[in-house]
Amino acid sequence: MNLISKFLLFFVFTYLVSSALVAQNSNKEWQVGYFAPYLSNMGGTVGYAFDLKELGDNSTEQRKSKQRLQILTQLGYFAQTNVSHNFLLNPELVYRWNKSDKRFFLTSSVGLGYLLAFQRQDGTLNLGTGKIIYRYDDLHYFLPSLNIGLGVDPKKHLGFYFKATYGRKLSIQNANAAFVGISTGLIVTFNSKK
Structure with missing residues (x-):
């Protein structure tokens, strides 16, 4: 089993466990968006979020x-x-705040990610075709991060978010x-929030 298969298997396992833990919770949402590390890289993210706990037991x-x-x-x-x-697998613990009568929200979060990078190294020139065939090394990183963001909760099914991330790529080898x-993107819910 190669590393990508292990990575995807771990993601599916994490998703299934988190779904089982909150089977009765109705505040579930999907996040789909554009992701730009270092502002020069281009990519995308798909995320699944659910409420762990609502804070503030005081009625006022x-x-x-x-x-x-x-x-x-x-x-x-x-x-x-x-x-x-x-490829990045990034579970986050998110604190989300908004006024009760407003859809606009602010967030801060802590992430504990795993980053798998395939980085181009040296190449071999094929003299017959003139093409260079490059060798890629797989690099593994632990990626703790701090995030701040803002967004708009879905009114029926769609909302949006914007998030800034700062973290450290930690590795024994590198x-x-x-x-x-x-990152920025859409928040999608399949049940309207009341």
Whole structure:
């Protein structure tokens, strides 16, 4: 079983466990968006979020604002043209705040991601065709991150979000490096929120 198969198997397992944990919870949403690490890479993410707990048991606080803890599991892909292809599995613990009568929300989150990068190395020139065949190395990183964001909750089925990310790519084999990026996209729910 190769690394990509293990990576996808882990994502499916994480999704199934998280779905089973919150089977009765009606606040579930999908996030689909554009992901741009270092602003020069291009990619996309798909995420599944569910409410873990609603904060603020005080009735006066609940009337003024909604505060929730969420779990967001994301699978992302991004690439730097002719340099690397990257797969990211990133579960996040999200704190989400908005006023009770408003759809606009603010978020902050902590992520504990796993990054699998296929980075182009040296190449071999085929003298018959003139093409260069490059060798790719697979690099593995642990990717803790801090995120801040904002967005609009879905009124019926669609909302949107914007998020900025800062993290560190940690690896035993390679030098540690900063990781920054932005993402934006749609929030999709299949049951209207009341």
